Amino acid sequence: MRKDLINLAQRAAKAAGAEILRYYHEGNFEVSTKEDNSPLTNADIAANDAIYFYLSQSGIDICSEEALLDPAKMSENDTFWLVDPLDGTKDFLARNGEFSVCIALIEKARPVFGLIHIPISSETFYTSTLFQSFNDRGMIMPQTGSNAIISGNSSHSPSVDKMCDYFESERLRCGSAIKFCRVAQGIAAVYPRFCGSSLWDIAAGDAIVTAAGGGMFSILTNEPLKYTGEHLRNDYFIAFSKDALAHKDKFLAYARSLLDK
Missing domain, CATH: 3.40.190.80 (D-Maltodextrin-Binding Protein; domain 2)
Structure with a gap:
C-alpha cells in the first residue's frame, strides 16, 4: 500500500470526522429515510463530500454508501475505494459517540488497506505498508486473554x-x-x-x-x-x-x- 494513499485516506477521514462533529455538536441535522429504511442525515452527506474531495485526487474509483459505483467497475480485477462516510448513523442520532468513518481500498476483491476513524475520540485505526495495524499511538499490540x-x-x-x-x-x-x-x-x-x-x-x-x-x-x-x-x-x-x-x-x-x- 503506497504511503501517499494512506496519507490521503487519513486526511479524507479526518475531514469527514470534522464535518460529522460539526453537525453532532450543533445538533442542527436533518433526517430522512432511505429505501432500506435506514436513516440518512446531512452529516452523512457532508462527510461523503469531504471524503470524495480527497480520495478523488488518487484517480481511483470510489464506491460509497451514499454514491454507489457501477458494479461493473467492482470486479475481482478492479481496484476501488470502498467507503462508509458515517457508519453508525443510529448511534449518531442516539448521541452516544459510537460512530465512525470507514475507508478501505479493494484489490482483487479483498481489502488491502483499511481505516476506521472515530471522530468523538479523534482515534484513527489503519493498516500500514507492512500489513500491520496502527492507531494514533502506534502499532496495535493486541491484548491477550479476553474471551469477550x-x-x-x-x-x-x-x-x-x-x-x-x-x-x-x-x-x-x-x-x-x-x-x-x-x-x-x-x-x-x-x-x-x-x-x-x-x-x-x-x-x-x-x-x-x-x-x-x-x-x-x-x-x-x-x-x-x-x-x-x-x-x-x-x-x-x-x-x-x-x-x-x-x-x-x-x-x-x-x-x-x-x-x-
Whole structure:
C-alpha cells in the first residue's frame, strides 16, 4: 500500500470526522429515510463530500454508501475505494459517540488497506505498508486473554446470546465499526454477525483485524469475505482477534449449527 494513499485516506477521514462533529455538536441535522429504511442525515452527506474531495485526487474509483459505483467497475480485477462516510448513523442520532468513518481500498476483491476513524475520540485505526495495524499511538499490540464476544448496541440476536452462553463469554456492546477496532486491540475476542451487512460496513474492519494478526471469515463457507459489485451485501461472518484465531473452526462450526436450527 503506497504511503501517499494512506496519507490521503487519513486526511479524507479526518475531514469527514470534522464535518460529522460539526453537525453532532450543533445538533442542527436533518433526517430522512432511505429505501432500506435506514436513516440518512446531512452529516452523512457532508462527510461523503469531504471524503470524495480527497480520495478523488488518487484517480481511483470510489464506491460509497451514499454514491454507489457501477458494479461493473467492482470486479475481482478492479481496484476501488470502498467507503462508509458515517457508519453508525443510529448511534449518531442516539448521541452516544459510537460512530465512525470507514475507508478501505479493494484489490482483487479483498481489502488491502483499511481505516476506521472515530471522530468523538479523534482515534484513527489503519493498516500500514507492512500489513500491520496502527492507531494514533502506534502499532496495535493486541491484548491477550479476553474471551469477550462483542455485538452492536441495537443487536438483539438470539444467536449471539447462545454463543455467549455456549462459550461462557462476557458480552460487550459497541456501536458501528468500532467493534472491529476492539477486536484488533484484543479487548474482544470475537465479533459474530448473524445478519446481513453491506460491503462498505465491514471492509475497513476486515483489513484492520486481519493486519492485527486476527481474521474474518464467512460463517457459511469458512472463507475470507469477497468484496465485489456482484453482491453489495455479504455473508454472515465472525471477526477474530489474534488470540482467538486459533479457535476459529470451533466458533464457526457452532455458529453454522445455529443457522440450521
